Amino acid sequence: MLRRLSATRPKICSLICALHPAYLHEQWTLSNAWLERQKDGDKDVGWRYDLRMTIHVLEKGLAHKHPKSIFGLRHIARAVELTARLERIADECKESVGDKGLRIWAHEVLSEYFRVIGRNEEVKTVRCAFEKLKPVNNGGIARTPYFRKISSANESDYEAFMKLAQKRVSTRWFLPKTVPREMIDKAIAVAALSPSGCCQQAFEFRIFDDSTLIKQLQTGINGFTGFSESVTCLAVVIGDFRSAMGRVLTHHDIYIDASLATMSFQYGLEAQGLGSCCLHWPLSAEKDALFAKIIGIKSYERPIMCLAIGFPDPEGKVAFSQKKCVEELRAYNKVN
Numbered sequence: 304m305l306r307r308l309s310a311t312r313p314k315i316c317s318l319i320c321a322l323h324p325a326y327l328h329e330q331w332t333l334s335n336a337w338l339e340r341q342k343d344g345d346k347d348v349g350w351r352y353d354l355r356m357t358i359h360v361l362e363k364g365l366a367h368k369h370p371k372s373i374f375g376l377r378h379i380a381r382a383v384e385l386t387a388r389l390e391r392i393a394d395e396c397k398e399s400v401g402d403k404g405l406r407i408w409a410h411e412v413l414s415e416y417f418r419v420i421g422r423n424e425e426v427k428t429v430r431c432a433f434e435k436l437k438p439v440n441n442g443g444i445a446r447t448p449y450f451r452k453i454s455s456a457n458e459s460d461y462e463a464f465m466k467l468a469q470k471r472v473s474t475r476w477f478l479p480k481t482v483p484r485e486m487i488d489k490a491i492a493v494a495a496l497s498p499s500g501c502c503q504q505a506f507e508f509r510i511f512d513d514s515t516l517i518k519q520l521q522t523g524i525n526g527f528t529g530f531s532e533s534v535t536c537l538a539v540v541i542g543d544f545r546s547a548m549g550r551v552l553t554h555h556d557i558y559i560d561a562s563l564a565t566m567s568f569q570y571g572l573e574a575q576g577l578g579s580c581c582l583h584w585p586l587s588a589e590k591d592a593l594f595a596k597i598i599g600i601k602s603y604e605r606p607i608m609c610l611a612i613g614f615p616d617p618e619g620k621v622a623f624s625q626k627k628c629v630e631e632l633r634a635y636n637k638v639n
């Protein structure tokens with residue numbers, strides 16, 4: 304009897320979880336994203352995620368040490384179609400900076416793909432479509448797979464990085480000084496280099512340096528009560544579920560990608576003398592609705608966390624926050 308109960312326990316647990324309002328809210332957000340993905344206008348973002356994903360699959364195939372003679376058949380037609388679409392948008396002078404980078408990358412990867420791919424009827428048809436596209440100017444930056452730089456292991460690099468990591472600490476008291484936007488942008492340039500699932504980077508750092516908006520947003524952030532008065536800059540990290548194609552299986556990527564980028568962002572801030580503190584954001588329909596009301600987050604977006612940012616106040620203390628030791632955090636070849 305006990306054995307039978309413990310066997311059904313995971314099923315009961317997942318049923319209860321699935322029916323929990325918070326999870327239902329997440330599923331609801333995901334289903335809104337799926338609906339939104341069906342939109343296919345030039346301004347819609349869904350097909351751009353598709354293009355990023357397909358081009359990334361192809362570049363991985365090209366980077367393979369022993370590439371197959373035929374690969375990527377599932378993706379090339381769509382990749383060429385979408386690259387052509389970006390070319391048309393550029394021709395109509397409607398191209399954004401982001402679209403330009405995506406178009407050049409896509410074009411160069413496809414060009415390399417058709418250079419190396421073996422003979423195949425399907426490839427032949429798509430190649431014809433690709434050859435109708437105009438050549439691109441890559442501005443001197445080749446965007447096809449390359450051999451990475453092998454730097455000689457440098458102890459001082461490690462020490463410098465360790466020093467930065469030790470210096471970074473959750474900072475909750477700030478000087479009443481405006482944070483220059485250039486400093487934020489420089490930190491985001493570091494964050495942009497973070498890894499992301501299928502290179503989709505389905506998140507955005509929304510930066511608020513308007514005191515009225517900051518005050519409104521802070522009403523929703525429980526974990527900062529008592530500290531919030533000195534904040535002059537607040538970031539809300541927002542994930543875009545449209546990248547998940549409505550699929551539950553990849554929906555956690557927005558949380559992982561945004562969190563990886565946030566860590567780099569914090570190091571980028573710290574390296575310029577700015578302090579920051581992550582602020583918890585719960586999985587809650589009411590909380591998301593509050594941000595929807597204040598800053599208009601969409602029904603397919605989820606706030607992932609917030610960050611207080613500013614010049615650290617030397618007269619404000621920081622918590623010691625004892626970290627776990629290396630032995631507690633790592634296990635080699637552990638098999639339970």
Ligand SMILES: Cc1cc2nc3c(=O)[nH]c(=O)nc-3n(C[C@H](O)[C@H](O)[C@H](O)COP(=O)(O)O)c2cc1C
Nearest residue numbers: 471472473525526527580581582583584608622624
């Ligand atoms: C996802 C996340 C949520 C957090 N939420 C809060 C918060 O709401 N309020 C707060 O004061 N600190 C918050 N923190 C900061 C943590 O308390 C802090 O990172 C942790 O104690 C380690 O300390 P350190 O950042 O100084 O190394 C959060 C950190 C993370 C990563």
